[in-house]
Ligand code: C2E
Ligand code: MG
């Protein structure tokens with residue numbers, strides 16, 4: 001009986017997995033022409049300082065508008081682009097586009113995500129140097145976000161590249177902090193400028209005492225180490241008050257703004273500055 005049930009469950013599961021594999025295969029195929037077909041664009045999400053409620057900059061987030069499927073989530077297509085290697089040219093497009101957009105804004109930072117695969121490709125440091133020069137963006141205004149998966153394999157080589165990037169004058173932050181299994185050890189290997197607390201902790205502050213303790217602990221860790229801490233995914237005033245009380249230095253989340261297209265960045269800056277005058 002158990003066996004029969006097990007088989008049934010297996011058969012039920014199989015078509016779903018097949019469908020997933022088919023979809024992945026199709027996306028893999030379609031990604032190959034996407035850059036040339038101009039199907040990518042960036043959106044920008046504001047980052048706000050907690051002590052002064054000052055807008056400090058934006059994070060650039062990649063969007064893919066598929067010709068028939070519409071918007072595909074980066075959570076879905078970035079792993080595929082990492083697997084087929086396309087993240088290298090796509091990531092270069094992201095960096096160059098983000099830097100040139102940011103060059104026309106007031107003096108604020110632009111944060112750009114780097115994939116671990118980009119670290120393994122040759123010439124990352126030269127590419128960053130050239131993107132900055134071409135955009136005329138001062139290196140101090142660029143912040144590169146890496147996750148611990150970038151540091152996992154071949155961490156010596158990666159740390160060396162991080163030092164070279166830092167040598168250019170750019171800032172480096174550790175993204176999605178707390179979700180990996182060895183986040184803490186990386187704080188000893190490289191002097192990150194910022195720790196970004198994963199939004200899965202911030203999003204569950206209301207129901208999880210563990211999340212409360214974890215956010216509190218990461219914020220204190222940041223303050224002891226003299227590293228800035230950004231709480232990601234702040235959506236409510238309760239979350240905002242809590243992370244401020246913990247000592248986080250900046251926030252990024254729907255509470256202050258959803259990611260917006262480049263054309264709306266000017267308006268977002270005005271709105272946030274107006275809110276700040278009132279607050
Ligand atoms: P991430 O770098 O941790 O980016 C933050 C994600 O949290 C973004 O999702 C953002 O839209 C979302 N978010 C921000 N505030 C809130 C909030 O208050 N509530 C909720 N529910 N979500 C919020 P997005 O844009 O879907 O990106 C997902 C992930 O995809 C990013 O996580 C990053 O790991 C990756 N990604 C995005 N753009 C790029 C890129 O250009 N290059 C690479 N390598 N990865 C990218
Ligand atoms: Mg990020």
Ligand code: MG
Nearest residue numbers: 175176196232
């Ligand atoms: Mg993150």
Ligand code: MG
Nearest residue numbers: 147175176198
């Ligand atoms: Mg993430």
